Amino acid sequence: MSETIKVGMADLQVCISPNAVTTLGLGSCVGIAIRDPVTKIGGLAHIMLPDSTQISNNSNIPKFADTGIAELVKQMVAKGAKQSRMVAKIAGGAQMFSFQNKSELSRVGERNVAATKKKLAELRIPILAQDTGNNYGRTVIFYPETGDFVIKAVGKAQKTI
Amino acid sequence: MAELSLETMSQEYYDILKELGNIGAGNATTALAQMLQCKVDMSVPQVKLLEFKDVATIMGGEEQLMAGIYLGVEGDIAGSIMFLLQKDSAKHLVGKMMGMEMEGEDFSEIEQSALQEVGNIITGSYLNSLSAMTNLKIYPTIPALAVDMAGAILSVPAIEFGTMGDSILLIQTQFFDEVQLEGFFILIPDLESFGKMLKSLGISV
Numbered sequence: 001m002s003e004t005i006k007v008g009m010a011d012l013q014v015c016i017s018p019n020a021v022t023t024l025g026l027g028s029c030v031g032i033a034i035r036d037p038v039t040k041i042g043g044l045a046h047i048m049l050p051d052s053t054q055i056s057n058n059s060n061i062p063k064f065a066d067t068g069i070a071e072l073v074k075q076m077v078a079k080g081a082k083q084s085r086m087v088a089k090i091a092g093g094a095q096m097f098s099f100q101n102k103s104e105l106s107r108v109g110e111r112n113v114a115a116t117k118k119k120l121a122e123l124r125i126p127i128l129a130q131d132t133g134n135n136y137g138r139t140v141i142f143y144p145e146t147g148d149f150v151i152k153a154v155g156k157a158q159k160t161i
Numbered sequence: 162m163a164e165l166s167l168e169t170m171s172q173e174y175y176d177i178l179k180e181l182g183n184i185g186a187g188n189a190t191t192a193l194a195q196m197l198q199c200k201v202d203m204s205v206p207q208v209k210l211l212e213f214k215d216v217a218t219i220m221g222g223e224e225q226l227m228a229g230i231y232l233g234v235e236g237d238i239a240g241s242i243m244f245l246l247q248k249d250s251a252k253h254l255v256g257k258m259m260g261m262e263m264e265g266e267d268f269s270e271i272e273q274s275a276l277q278e279v280g281n282i283i284t285g286s287y288l289n290s291l292s293a294m295t296n297l298k299i300y301p302t303i304p305a306l307a308v309d310m311a312g313a314i315l316s317v318p319a320i321e322f323g324t325m326g327d328s329i330l331l332i333q334t335q336f337f338d339e340v341q342l343e344g345f346f347i348l349i350p351d352l353e354s355f356g357k358m359l360k361s362l363g364i365s366v
Contacts (some may be wrong), residue, residue, distance in 0.1 A: 008214035009312070009319060010327070024223035025312020028320055048213075048316070048323045060327050096317050097231050099307035108320050137223060137313020153269065154226065154309055 004141065007031075010063040012045035012072045014079055024098030026092035026138045030110035030116050032069055033089045033149050034125060035141035035161040036081035042144025045072045049108070065115035073123060086125045089145055089149040090116055091140050093132040109133065127161035177353065177362060179208040181294065182332035185287040185348065190336060192286040193213045196279070197338065204335040206346075212330050213319050218352025219333065220245065223312030227251075227270075230315060234288065236298035238340050238354030241316050242282050242288065243347040248308060249340040251276055259336070268308055277306045287308050287346060295361040 009029060014019035017040040023031050026046065035042040045068045049055065052064035062068045077083055093113035100131040113132045120127055131138070131151050141150045152158050186206045194201040209219075216225040228251035231243045246254065255275045256262030268276060281304050292299040307314050315329075322329045332346040 009217075009316065010213055010323070025217065025310035025316075027309070027313030029315030029316045048320050055254065055324055057324075063323060063327070094313065096229075096307045096309065096314060103292055135307070137310040137316075 005133065006133050007046050010048050010060055010066055010068075010133070011045055011136060012043065012062045012075070014041065014043040014072070015142070015144050016041055016074045016079065017143075019048075020143045021112045021143055022139070023077065024139045026075050026113075026140060027094055028092070028112060029063065030092040030109075030112045030132070031138075031140045032065075032116055032120075033140070034069075034072060035142075035144050035147050036077065036085045037052075037078065037087065037147065038085055039081050039123050040049075040144050041068040041076055041079050041081040042147075043073055043076050044142050045069060045070045047112060048130075062107055065112060069116065069123065070113070070121045075120045077078070079112075083123065083125070087147070088120050088125050088127050089129045089147070090127060091131045091138050091149065091151055094134050094136055094138070095101070096135060096137070173364070174359065176329070177359065177364060178332075181205070181291060181358075182208050182334075182346065184208045185290045186332065186334040186344075188286040188290040189283040189334075192282045193279075193336065196267060196282055197254075199257075199338055202337045205339075206332050207330050209333065212328050213323070216315055216319065216329050217311045218274055219331070220311045220315075221247065223310060225311045226308065228276055228306065229314035229317075230277065230284065230310045231307070232280075232284060233302035234299055235302060236292075236300045238297055238357055241318070241321065241355055242284050242301070242347075242349065243314075244287075245271050245311075245314065245345040245347070246342060250344075251279075251308070252340060254279055273306060273308075277304050280304050280306065281363040283344070284346075286302065291348075291358075294337045295358050297357065297361055302328060316329055318349050321349045349365045 020096040021044040047068040052058040093109040226248035336342040
């Protein structure tokens with residue numbers, strides 16, 4: 001029997017096939033699904049903010065793109081995955097509210113996506129697919145067995161990337 | 162001023178916040194009753210400091226459909242305020258306001274602007290009472306509306322709180338007309354503003 005592991009906001013989980021891993025209602029946060037296709041070890045991180053170095057209160061590792069992704073990779077390696085084989089798919093980073101003034105915070109979705117891409121590039125993990133931006137929330141389910149990343153949004157057809 | 166963090170806040174501060182929440186929500190209820198021209202009751206608001214992962218649970222789960230009205234706060238304090246309602250409650254409220262319930266799952270353009278107005282009135286009266294109590298100038302900016310999953314809407318205030326700590330300050334209020342409406346306020350002052358608010362109430366920080 002396979003089960004679906006839940007990842008909360010500012011959280012991450014390693015997931016071994018045939019289990020799946022999910023996070024519900026991603027808004028401006030970004031969900032990063034990483035997989036080693038050989039061992040079929042996967043994982044999902046749900047990050048909230050782009051950069052831990054910009055914030056003094058930064059002890060919560062899964063909260064930030066830079067530290068969260070690094071930690072997920074580390075935990076996957078500890079389970080037997082190999083970093084050089086890892087590939088990623090990302091979703092989220094929406095702008096939920098449209099404001100007249102384009103403040104730093106209202107663009108946080110965009111910045112989260114940019115920081116995620118930067119960190120993955122730094123770790124030499126290619127991004128195979130993404131569904132980011134726009135103005136709606138997403139629920140995602142990742143299957144490390146196949147690498148399928150299923151995305152659901154309100155009033156939209158389910159898609160798999 | 163000593164370093165202030167939400168996590169280390171004393172019971173006394175909570176009581177003050179609760180009282181602010183109470184009065185604010187009371188005024189918001191009065192405004193709502195005037196707008197709908199009917200009697201609206203409310204329960205005693207609950208003020209909670211919640212971890213991110215628990216906030217959506219209180220609202221019925223991350224995938225619960227909610228309407229969120231979000232606006233910035235300017236003047237003597239800086240921050241933002243969000244008012245959330247379950248989608249069904251929002252639909253009911255807007256129907257009542259317009260004198261008819263509209264068909265369909267989604268909100269039409271006119272319903273959306275009515276909803277925005279509801280949010281404007283409720284948050285406006287809430288901020289007014291906050292301003293009156295603290296003697297601070299507090300101005301709301303133009304509200305923005307989103308109807309989506311609770312988790313997605315909440316990511317916005319959570320991220321704002323996320324720059325300060327790992328929890329979110331929530332004021333939960335139930336309104337009743339013929340049906341029960343559950344509303345949530347999330348007031349997000351930056352920590353400096355929070356200190357200002359307490360100080361103007363005569364609390365030493």
